[in-house]
Amino acid sequence: MARQGLTHADIINAAIELIESEGLHSFSLRELASRLHIKASSLYNHIRNMDELYTEIGYYAISELKKAQLRAIEGKERTRAIEALADAYYRFGKERPEIYKVILSLPMVKNDAIHKAGFDIIEPIMTAMDGYRLTDLQKRHLQRVFRSIMHGFISQEEAGCFRQFPEDTAESCRMAVRGFILLLEISEKEARI
Amino acid sequence: MARQGLTHADIINAAIELIESEGLHSFSLRELASRLHIKASSLYNHIRNMDELYTEIGYYAISELKKAQLRAIEGKERTRAIEALADAYYRFGKERPEIYKVILSLPMVKNDAIHKAGFDIIEPIMTAMDGYRLTDLQKRHLQRVFRSIMHGFISQEEAGCFRQFPEDTAESCRMAVRGFILLLEISEKEARI
């Protein structure tokens, strides 16, 4: 009754908005339904269940993060590209922490869609490393290193794990990125041997 | 009735055991109570609420991680100390992933107990850096870098975020640690200027 022609996309968008404004922790289907002026059970006409909703939001988050990173490295090479990439990642994590968290909750089971999402995650860093003469094996290890540094930084800062000292965390992050660049440079030298 | 003289510690220990065996995700007070052959409401004679239970388990996890790290670096210096520290951290995360996760859920509000726990987290890496001639400011930044790398690695591997390639993740982790050691070495040179 009082049908409003809600689409699947409307549901996802409303869910993203709600998660970003109220936090992932307090998100619920009943609250989402209430925002859309329907009952929770009516959501099931548009989504299969909560897990799939999270999965879709996770895909969205990954694609947004990817876009931000690709935009950041456009036209840049080597050190400048890596620094810009790290900066874009860091800003995404700080500006959209709730959406960022959803990525980690993705069920990384061998599934075609998740397989693609996995490669969307690594594409920016892989591209940014193009300017370095590295073997594929080195790149496969090094992209993990980069992602560990960035994810570790964002999630710990968000959780309040860096509050022991007042020093600027962005500065600590730049230091971490510098360590990664050093690693790229020596890996490059070793690859030539 | 049929009183069994349960103590606060019994509850915490049973909770830890249950989380480690069944996973943090499926943990519930009713399941915990069932394992102890009491009703869920009876738990409230021993704990204030679930948040406080998690907080205590988080303290436990931090102290275990700290012990493992301090044991690992005993008698070691510089590169060997850092590598041993990283290895101990990595193994803790792999062997006790469910308990490890609880640390991140700790409410890092300014509170005396949590303040102490925060310093328990950084003590091992701070000690391991003793062999390097660094300024206090450098150490405060660098401990964040180390923790980011290690936490980023553990949490992403646990979440399945490193499954794009078959390469050994432990090898990727050693590479990350090598980058951190490079950073320590260059920071040391800069500190002498």
Add this chain to the structure above:
DNA sequence: TAAACAAACTAACGCTGTTAGTATATTGTA
């Protein structure tokens, strides 16, 4: 205009953390 479909509904189930009120076993004290 009738049939098919889509999108909403109500009601309920089993799960969750949590509280109030009650009974009983253990412990401390006179």
Add this chain to the structure above:
DNA sequence: TACAATATACTAACAGCGTTAGTTTGTTTA
């Protein structure tokens, strides 16, 4: 030893959660 106090268990219930079944109703298609 007897009595009071305390601690530990209980039952019953509440509000919230995700989810399902069955039903009504508006819209679209034939």
